[in-house]
Amino acid sequence: MLHCCLTGAAYETAVITIPKIHNTEGHCLPGRNAGSAQYRMNTNQNQPSETPLFIEKLVHGGQGLGHLAEGKIALVTGALPGETVLLRVTQRKQGYVEGLVRDIVAAAPERISPACPYYADCGGCNLQHADLAAQLRMKTAIVAECLTRAGLNTVSELAALPAPEAFGSRHRLRLHLDAAGRPGFFQRASKRLVPVQRCLLASAGINRALAGLATSAKLCSWFAGRVQELEFAECPESGRVVLVLYARKTLNAGARKEVALRFAREPCADCILWRPNVVLYQRDGAVPVLHQHFVHSGLEYRLSWPAGTFFQANTSLNGQLVALVLEAVRECQPQTVLDLFCGSGNFSVPFGLAGFQVTGVEWAKASVQWAENNARQNGLRHFSFLVGDVNRKLEQLVTRGQRFDCVVLDPPRTGLGKATALLPKLAPRRIVSISCDPATHARDLGLLLAVGYRLERLTVVDMFPQTHHIESVAVLNR
Numbered sequence: 001m002l003h004c005c006l007t008g009a010a011y012e013t014a015v016i017t018i019p020k021i022h023n024t025e026g027h028c029l030p031g032r033n034a035g036s037a038q039y040r041m042n043t044n045q046n047q048p049s050e051t052p053l054f055i056e057k058l059v060h061g062g063q064g065l066g067h068l069a070e071g072k073i074a075l076v077t078g079a080l081p082g083e084t085v086l087l088r089v090t091q092r093k094q095g096y097v098e099g100l101v102r103d104i105v106a107a108a109p110e111r112i113s114p115a116c117p118y119y120a121d122c123g124g125c126n127l128q129h130a131d132l133a134a135q136l137r138m139k140t141a142i143v144a145e146c147l148t149r150a151g152l153n154t155v156s157e158l159a160a161l162p163a164p165e166a167f168g169s170r171h172r173l174r175l176h177l178d179a180a181g182r183p184g185f186f187q188r189a190s191k192r193l194v195p196v197q198r199c200l201l202a203s204a205g206i207n208r209a210l211a212g213l214a215t216s217a218k219l220c221s222w223f224a225g226r227v228q229e230l231e232f233a234e235c236p237e238s239g240r241v242v243l244v245l246y247a248r249k250t251l252n253a254g255a256r257k258e259v260a261l262r263f264a265r266e267p268c269a270d271c272i273l274w275r276p277n278v279v280l281y282q283r284d285g286a287v288p289v290l291h292q293h294f295v296h297s298g299l300e301y302r303l304s305w306p307a308g309t310f311f312q313a314n315t316s317l318n319g320q321l322v323a324l325v326l327e328a329v330r331e332c333q334p335q336t337v338l339d340l341f342c343g344s345g346n347f348s349v350p351f352g353l354a355g356f357q358v359t360g361v362e363w364a365k366a367s368v369q370w371a372e373n374n375a376r377q378n379g380l381r382h383f384s385f386l387v388g389d390v391n392r393k394l395e396q397l398v399t400r401g402q403r404f405d406c407v408v409l410d411p412p413r414t415g416l417g418k419a420t421a422l423l424p425k426l427a428p429r430r431i432v433s434i435s436c437d438p439a440t441h442a443r444d445l446g447l448l449l450a451v452g453y454r455l456e457r458l459t460v461v462d463m464f465p466q467t468h469h470i471e472s473v474a475v476l477n478r
């Protein structure tokens with residue numbers, strides 16, 4: 001059986017040229033993916049296959065799946081459902097092979113030219129070769145398949161919430177640094193870093209800051225060996241950009257002074273932080289706190305959060321995500337709502353404003369402090385935020401015999417797992433489950449269905465356009 005989360009192994013790299021695309025008559029298709037861009041690939045076992053391979057579907061991870069003549073599954077990077085390709089095998093695993101498109105015999109109508117000049121090499125995103133509507137269709141099909149595989153054929157149709165923009169929607173972007181201190185993303189299925197000077201997925205402000213940093217030989221050489229990762233965050237309200245530098249070592253006073261001077265000469269962002277909380281540079285007193293103003297569902301409010309803590313990266317679609325979740329909560333007319341994995345109050349604050357008594361649970365102290373701030377700043381008086389591991393806090397709530405009319409959960413990719421079994425003990429009549437991984441989501445939903453909940457509806461939200469990542473919101477009733 002094919003698992004949802006097949007991952008690539010470490011690759012030895014060599015360069016091959018991306019093939020020209022041919023239609024069934026063998027003519028080159030202009031304006032598609034053909035050209036001089038290059039993929040890097042494993043030199044081991046890279047056997048070109050002359051047998052055309054039909055791509056049946058996209059799997060979680062973004063590869064196209066086909067069946068080889070001998071019955072083995074082939075997972076093909078860069079291939080789209082409905083296409084016929086010639087395959088170059090890069091890895092042989094037990095039961096399946098992985099490979100790259102060597103040539104396209106028949107291209108899918110959804111295939112487009114990737115807009116990003118780094119796309120063929122960079123692993124930062126992997127669906128740019130399909131148009132946005134097709135990406136969402138493929139993601140929805142993957143969710144449907146994960147549900148089916150988990151035995152949850154209870155929703156006949158899945159809803160979908162499209163991304164408003166194909167590019168420029170990320171207001172938070174994390175990059176690694178190479179040995180020369182240049183920022184970039186890892187190559188697909190590799191630890192080799194591809195240096196980039198811009199990322200089409202990121203907001204305009206982040207791209208200005210990234211270009212300033214990446215083209216400064218002095219800044220990059222100072223970063224080399226000192227800084228492992230960078231995170232840019234653009235404030236959706238002011239457009240100011242905060243840069244957070246992540247390093248294993250602490251900075252002594254001399255080094256801080258030195259880097260502060262460098263940034264003052266080349267201020268690539270409005271505020272620069274050495275994690276956790278050392279401010280190295282501030283333009284015009286800019287502080288490392290970000291804000292967003294929301295108007296939806298008859299509510300108006302403002303949220304603030306510090307750079308370096310979690311906040312939904314796609315700020316333009318986040319308002320719609322929150323509205324969707326709030327509507328699902330409102331429908332069950334709750335008095336009490338438990339918001340698990342609450343971050344800095346992205347859902348808790350609108351829940352409170354909608355008149356529900358909210359309890360939030362989150363283990364990042366800084367986020368909880370800002371959740372409380374946000375609640376207060378928006379005029380809420382009755383709220384409770386618990387700092388700690390959701391698994392532990394759930395056990396405590398159950399032991400105390402607490403009850404909630406509705407539970408909302410928004411865990412990281414790993415999902416809630418075993419602790420899902422504790423939710424029915426809080427007696428919620430509705431559970432709204434938000435997830436960024438369809439496989440763990442299907443697993444957790446399966447646990448809830450097994451204890452008597454019904455899956456009412458599920459919406460796929462395209463929070464991560466151009467990438468294989470999939471956000472989904474499930475609504476369950478008892």
Ligand SMILES: C[S@@+](CC[C@H](N)C(=O)[O-])C[C@H]1O[C@@H](n2cnc3c(N)ncnc32)[C@H](O)[C@@H]1O
Binds near residue numbers: 312389
């Ligand atoms: C996907 S984010 C969602 C945050 C929030 N709901 C939002 O929309 O901004 C997951 C959050 O869960 C927190 N988290 C992850 N694992 C946790 C755990 N075991 N216990 C408590 N919080 C956890 C993270 O710090 C993060 O804030």
